[in-house]
Amino acid sequence: MSTGGMVINGSQNTEVKKMVTEDDDLDSGESKRGGLCCFCCCDYRRAVIIMAILSIIFGIIGLATYTYQASGVINAIDVINDDGDGKRLADAFDEYNRVTLVLFIISLITSLSALAGAIIYNKFMVAVHVVWLIINFIIYAININKITNILSDVLTQDNSFVDNSFEDNSFDVFGSVSFDAARKVFRLRAILNQVFGALFTILWVYPAVKFCLELHSGVMSTKTYPREKASCCCV
Secondary structure, eight states, X not given: OEETTEETTSHHHHHHHHHHHHHHHTOTTSOOOSOOGGGTSBOXXXXXXXXXXXXXXXXXXXXXXXXXXXXXXXXXXXGBOOHHHHHHHHHXXXXXHHHHHHHHHHHHHHHHHHHHHHHHTOHHHHHHHHHHHHHHHHHHHHHHHXXXXXXXXXXTSOGGGBOTTOOSSOOTTSSSOOHHHHHHHHHHHHHHHHHHHXXXXXXXXXXXXXXXXXXXXXXXXTTTHHHHOOBSSOO
């Protein structure tokens, strides 16, 4: 039996109800179902876009300056007389710079992927960057610890490998401080870099993961974004 083209006890009635439900999602006046980044900032799609843009900017800056990141320490090579220690330290910094370059390039590519994924509502493109951020931090931590250990080992050896033109252990390689102080300063810097690196990784992963979850659940989509969009500072 049909009334006005609608099957009362058939599948067509169910389809109509489903269409009505989907149309309701398009109502931007409906209450927001998704969350806010940091509970007060903006919707997760907007947060991912902002973070991706910042990552791209920092990535470009990093590519342009990565060879100078250890410039305060590399001068130590020039005052090391021992060919073995000097070559060991030089090789360590060369490897550090090569790994850093690769990390910057891949991070830049995955940041572009995350930006595109947020724009077109593709959770997989965003997830690729999330996974890479975790891998990137692990590789960075291993890399910085490796070179720190090598530098620490070289600087704690007998001072006979130091150029004889320096009469004491307070030459101006690390800002007029001793080798021992330089070793401690560099190790502290390495620890702080890892701590802040972990914090920034978590800061980026958090909105990206939440955005992917909202896309997966259907809360966030092209149709529902008029309802989900939110910002504390702009339209």
